[in-house]
Amino acid sequence: MPSIVLRDPATKESRIDFWFVSGLSLLLVIVAFEFRLHRINLGPVSFYGTTARLALGILCLVFLGWFLRKGVRQVLREYPNVFYASLGWLLTWILSSAFSRHPGVAFERLAFYTSFLFLFWLGLALLHQRWWRHVPAMIFGLAILEACLGLAEYFIWDVRYFLARTFVISGPGMGIFFGPHEGGRLHSCGSFQNPIVFGMVMVISLIYGWIGQAAIPWALFIPGGAALVAATVVSGSRMVSMSMLAALIIKTSADVFNRRRVSLIAGAAGVIILVVMFIYQAPPKLGGIFSQLRAVSGRAQLNEYFSDRPAIWRSAWTIWKDHPVTGVGLGVYDRHLADYQEFKHLGKGGFQHPHNFILRLLCETGLVGFAAFVIFAVALSRRILRSGWLPSCWPIAMLAFFELFEEFMRDAFPCLLLVLMALYALWEAERTSGIAASGDPEPLEDY
Numbered sequence: 231m232p233s234i235v236l237r238d239p240a241t242k243e244s245r246i247d248f249w250f251v252s253g254l255s256l257l258l259v260i261v262a263f264e265f266r267l268h269r270i271n272l273g274p275v276s277f278y279g280t281t282a283r284l285a286l287g288i289l290c291l292v293f294l295g296w297f298l299r300k301g302v303r304q305v306l307r308e309y310p311n312v313f314y315a316s317l318g319w320l321l322t323w324i325l326s327s328a329f330s331r332h333p334g335v336a337f338e339r340l341a342f343y344t345s346f347l348f349l350f351w352l353g354l355a356l357l358h359q360r361w362w363r364h365v366p367a368m369i370f371g372l373a374i375l376e377a378c379l380g381l382a383e384y385f386i387w388d389v390r391y392f393l394a395r396t397f398v399i400s401g402p403g404m405g406i407f408f409g410p411h412e413g414g415r416l417h418s419c420g421s422f423q424n425p426i427v428f429g430m431v432m433v434i435s436l437i438y439g440w441i442g443q444a445a446i447p448w449a450l451f452i453p454g455g456a457a458l459v460a461a462t463v464v465s466g467s468r469m470v471s472m473s474m475l476a477a478l479i480i481k482t483s484a485d486v487f488n489r490r491r492v493s494l495i496a497g498a499a500g501v502i503i504l505v506v507m508f509i510y511q512a513p514p515k516l517g518g519i520f521s522q523l524r525a526v527s528g529r530a531q532l533n534e535y536f537s538d539r540p541a542i543w544r545s546a547w548t549i550w551k552d553h554p555v556t557g558v559g560l561g562v563y564d565r566h567l568a569d570y571q572e573f574k575h576l577g578k579g580g581f582q583h584p585h586n587f588i589l590r591l592l593c594e595t596g597l598v599g600f601a602a603f604v605i606f607a608v609a610l611s612r613r614i615l616r617s618g619w620l621p622s623c624w625p626i627a628m629l630a631f632f633e634l635f636e637e638f639m640r641d642a643f644p645c646l647l648l649v650l651m652a653l654y655a656l657w658e659a660e661r662t663s664g665i666a667a668s669g670d671p672e673p674l675e676d677y
Contacts, residue, residue, distance in 0.1 A: 246293075246296055246356075247356055247359055247361075249292070249293075250293065250352065250356055251361060253289045253292065253293075254289075254349075255368070256285070257282075257285050257286060257289055257646065258368065258372055258646065259372070260281055260282055260285045261282040261285070261286075261642040261643040261646050262372055262375070262376055262643055263281075264280060264281050264282040264642060264643070265376065265428075265431075265641060265642075265643040280642075282642035282643075283342065283345075283642065286345045286346075286349075286642065287345060289349070290345050290348050290349070293352055294348075297348075297351065297352060297355060300355075301351070301352060301355035301356075302351075302355070304354075304355045305351055305354045305355050308354070308357070309354050309613065311609045311612075311613070312354070312606070312609050312610050312613060313351065313354070315602075315605045315606040315608075315609040315610070316347060316350065316351070316606050318602050318605065318606070319599070319602040319603055319605075319606045320344060320347055321602075322556075322595055322596075322598045322599040322602040323340050323343065323344070323560055323595065323599065324340065325556050325598065325599075326556045326557045326558070326559050326560060326594060326595045326596060326598075326599055327339075327340045327559050327560055329556050329559070330558060330559025330560075330562055331558070331559070331562070331565070331566075332559060332562045332565050333559070335559070335560075335561050335562050335565065336559030336560045336561060336562055338561070339560035339561035340560055343560065343639075343645075346645045346646065346648075346649055349646075349649050350649050350652065350653065353649065353650075353653040354653070354656075357653065357656060357657055357660065358660075362653065362654055362657040363442075363445070363657075364442075364445065365438075365442075365650055365653075365654040365657075366438040366439070366441045366442025366445070366446075366654070367442045367445050367446055368650075369434070369435055369438045369647065369650065370435050370436075370438050370439040370442060370446060370451075370454065371450075371454075372435075373431060373432060373434075373435030373436075373438075373458060374435075374450075374454040374457055374458065376428075376431065376432075376461075377432060377457045377458050377460070377461035378457055378461075380422050380428065380461050380464075380465065381457065381460060381461055381464060384422075384464055422461075422464075422465040422466075425465040425466045425467045426467050426632075426636055427636070427638050427641065427644060428461070428462075428465050428467065429461075429462045429465055429467025430467075430628075430629070430632050430636070430638060430644070431643070431644065431647065432458045432459075432461055432462040432465075432467075433458075433462065433628060434625040434628060434629065434647065434651070435458055436455055436458045436459070437624050437625045437628065438625060439451055439454060439455055439458075440621070441621045441622060441624075539585060539635070542584050542585050542586075543584060543585070543586055543589055544572075545567060545570065545572075545584070546563065546584035546586065546589035546590065546592070546593040547589060547592075547593075548570060549563065549566050549570075549593040550589070550592040550593040550596070553593070553596060554596055554597055555596045555597060555598060556595065556596040556598055556599070557592065557593055557594045557595040557596035557599060558593060558594055559594060560594055560595070561594070561640075562594065563582070563583055563584060563590065563593055563594055564582045564583070582640070583637040583640065584637070585635060585636055585637055586633070586634055586635065586637070587630075587633035587634070587637065587639070588600075588634070590637060591603055610652065610656070613656060613659065614652075614655045614656055614659045615659070616659060616663060617659050617662040617663045618662075620655065620658050620659060620662065621658075622651070622654050622655040622658045623655055625651050626648075626651050626652065626655060629648065629651070
């Protein structure tokens with residue numbers, strides 16, 4: 231947990247601030263371990279009451295009274311446009327869920343996303359505190375833990391599989407220790423859950439390592455960055471690995487004139503990623519990619535090559551055209567696939583979302599929800615970018631890029647990271663504009 235300087239520990243404001251940071255730090259650890267598939271088994275209610283959701287609900291209830299009494303006034307005084315825009319977006323969630331054919335699922339997702347929106351409001355009320363500067367180090371350190379756990383589990387399973395196949399270990403109880411003999415897919419599903427989501431978290435965390443490098447010792451930054459890169463590549467996140475390479479090149483270009491040491495490390499990491507990816511994918515597989523591209527001659531081959539993305543996007547567009555105003559309700563896209571003969575196979579294939587944030591907004595919340603999101607995004611972006619493009623904008627931009635091809639906001643850990651990313655970017659913008667206005671290097675107050 232980051233160090234916090236409190237001027238008067240006896241004040242209620244200081245206690246609220248301290249407990250918020252403590253609760254947020256604990257919540258980060260809980261959702262991170264749930265991301266690693268470690269959670270409390272609650273039987274039939276596990277879907278609605280996972281470990282992370284219970285912790286999130288408790289944290290929101292603890293601070294609800296204080297926010298209604300004092301916090302909301304602070305937010306309305308400092309960020310009225312952002313608050314009202316986010317409140318309007320929330321109302322569209324409620325509207326689309328109320329008109330949904332599956333209100334139970336829709337209102338469950340509504341409660342899930344509303345809790346993160348409430349955390350965002352809480353953060354706005356406490357944004358004048360200096361401890362926000364430690365957020366990059368928190369994210370970077372937590373991601374290193376995630377990466378190291380994933381790599382350890384990966385190699386542990388590989389060793390077990392190697393021993394089981396080499397010595398043909400069998401007999402009573404041996405399956406419990408050595409696990410099923412499924413080889414490569416076992417660790418990719420167990421250690422990395424969704425490899426692309428895991429890789430996205432690693433990429434964002436590496437960027438936060440750059441941002442918070444002043445507070446992160448080089449002795450931790452260099453091996454930590456190596457662990458993040460290794461975990462991304464080993465998880466098989468090809469698209470994420472290439473995006474990481476692009477980010478490293480861009481960062482190198484941006485820093486080449488003022489931070490030679492960072493630029494050198496970034497450039498070296500980019501070369502290492504490229505070499506490791508080439509070795510990891512193997513030349514025959516790379517050659518097969520071009521063969522598959524030449525074989526694409528119709529819609530079926532195109533869908534197969536791009537992992538059914540074109541078909542998923544067409545399905546979301548079709549569902550939206552049939553429900554243009556309020557959509558079908560939060561989280562129920564997959565429940566409507568069976569209504570269309572052309573897309574029934576997608577529902578059977580386990581596709582739960584359109585793998586595109588914009589299309590998901592349209593088909594689940596309609597034009598009303600999409601318009602409300604645009605208003606909220608513009609209000610928040612104007613506040614963040616009023617001091618120009620800041621380093622903290624990088625991970626948000628990368629997440630927006632990934633959201634065009636994937637959908638990460640179904641898990642608690644990426645949702646919490648997004649809240650922290652937005653709040654930290656807003657804090658940095660306020661700090662930068664305060665310095666420009668007053669000339670004081672630390673213009674923000676501290677209790």
